[in-house]
Amino acid sequence: xxxxxxxxxxxxxxxxxxxxxxxxxxxxxxxxxxxxxxxxxxxxxxxxxxxxxxxxxxxxxxxxxxxxxxxxxxxxxxxx
Amino acid sequence: xxxxxxxxxxxxxxxxxxxxxxxxxxxxxxxxxxxxxxxxxxxxxxxxxxxxxxxxxxxxxxxxxxxxxxxxxxxxxxxxxxxxxxxxxxxxxxxxxxxxxxxxxxxxxxxxxxxxxxxxxxxxxxxxxxxxxxxxxxxxxxxxxxxxxxxxxxxxxxxxxxxxxxxxxxxxxxxxxxxxxxxxxxxxxxxxxxxxxxxxxxxxxxxxxxxxxxxxxxxxxxxxxxxxxxxxxxxxxxxxxxxxxxxxxxxxxxxxxxxxxxxxxxxxxxxx
Numbered sequence: 345x346x347x348x349x350x351x352x353x354x355x356x357x358x359x360x361x362x363x364x365x366x367x368x369x370x371x372x373x374x375x376x377x378x379x380x381x382x383x384x385x386x387x388x389x390x391x392x393x394x395x396x397x398x399x400x401x402x403x404x405x406x407x408x409x410x411x412x413x414x415x416x417x418x419x420x421x422x423x424x
Numbered sequence: 425x426x427x428x429x430x431x432x433x434x435x436x437x438x439x440x441x442x443x444x445x446x447x448x449x450x451x452x453x454x455x456x457x458x459x460x461x462x463x464x465x466x467x468x469x470x471x472x473x474x475x476x477x478x479x480x481x482x483x484x485x486x487x488x489x490x491x492x493x494x495x496x497x498x499x500x501x502x503x504x505x506x507x508x509x510x511x512x513x514x515x516x517x518x519x520x521x522x523x524x525x526x527x528x529x530x531x532x533x534x535x536x537x538x539x540x541x542x543x544x545x546x547x548x549x550x551x552x553x554x555x556x557x558x559x560x561x562x563x564x565x566x567x568x569x570x571x572x573x574x575x576x577x578x579x580x581x582x583x584x585x586x587x588x589x590x591x592x593x594x595x596x597x598x599x600x601x602x603x604x605x606x607x608x609x610x611x612x613x614x615x616x617x618x619x620x621x622x623x624x625x626x627x628x629x630x631x632x633x634x635x636x637x638x639x640x641x642x643x644x645x646x647x648x649x650x651x652x653x654x655x656x657x658x659x660x661x662x663x664x665x666x667x668x669x670x671x672x673x674x675x676x677x678x679x680x681x682x683x684x685x686x687x688x689x690x691x692x693x694x695x696x
Contacts, residue, residue: 366438370448374426401444 351379357386364390365397383418391416427452445644457641458482460547464515466626467553469501474634476519476526487511488534498623537687540566549637552576557607558688564600575636577629582657584629588648602670
């Protein structure tokens with residue numbers, strides 16, 4: 345599988361809901377359609393909530409993966 | 425589109441930012457917007473409170489009155505300690521304590537023919553929360569001449585009314601004079617001093633005025649243009665009456681006769 349090109353990265357370790365989504369959204373709003381944002385999370389409920397809210401806003405969630413004991417990465421492609 | 429919010433702003437406005445219709449972009453618009461509120465009384469109190477909470481960046485307040493005990497039944501910006509202080513000063517203190525992002529400009533003066541254009545000209549939206557006809561007509565005519573949207577509300581006893589005149593689109597929006605061509609003769613319509621008012625009616629109608637202002641700034645939803653909302657607190661009913669543009673309107677009709685500001689006499693010493 346081809347490597348996905350990451351355009352922006354946002355480290356949200358220590359952040360909880362709803363601010364994980366709020367901060368991700370503020371970055372996505374300022375990106376161009378087609379660009380990809382990588383969000384790093386260590387708050388488990390956000391691992392479900394951030395992708396869910398992003399999809400509701402019409403963005404594409406490319407990948408959600410656990411990268412450590414309490415660490416996740418979410419890749420979001422800006423659609424609109 | 426680029427914007428930079430502080431940590432505090434991200435928290436303060438998070439419930440706005442989450443909304444797809446607002447987002448960071450909408451919040452930025454609010455912070456850059458300028459709203460003028462005529463009267464820091466029963467209607468102005470709730471509208472100003474919500475506009476400041478929403479992060480409207482510049483808020484102008486016009487009122488020449490001082491806080492009186494009789495205001496406190498409904499004018500929630502003020503409090504007992506502020507009795508005797510100018511209302512605009514009291515309002516500014518309350519709003520700045522709520523949200524330091526807001527720049528509050530206080531006009532501690534009566535609005536008249538010679539200052540109304542100057543006061544209104546720099547604002548994006550005007551809210552009329554005055555309780556006397558000379559002010560209402562003057563503010564309406566000035567907004568019309570300047571092409572500013574005007575959100576007008578009125579309250580008496582258990583009833584409230586609300587409508588938006590969008591003078592950015594004069595061709596399609598009715599105006600206040602389509603509804604009331606001239607002020608009624610003094611004494612015909614009682615003021616709330618004479619007739620009384622359930623305080624919460626101001627809270628409801630003023631809050632709806634703020635809602636109209638936010639929608640206009642955010643360019644979302646449908647403004648209440650060409651419609652008059654009538655609220656009855658006793659039955660808890662809202663009714664909408666259609667407002668039509670009057671071809672014979674002295675201000676916005678086919679042959680307008682009003683081409684400059686008119687100052688009507690104050691019937692008595694009226695307090696907001």
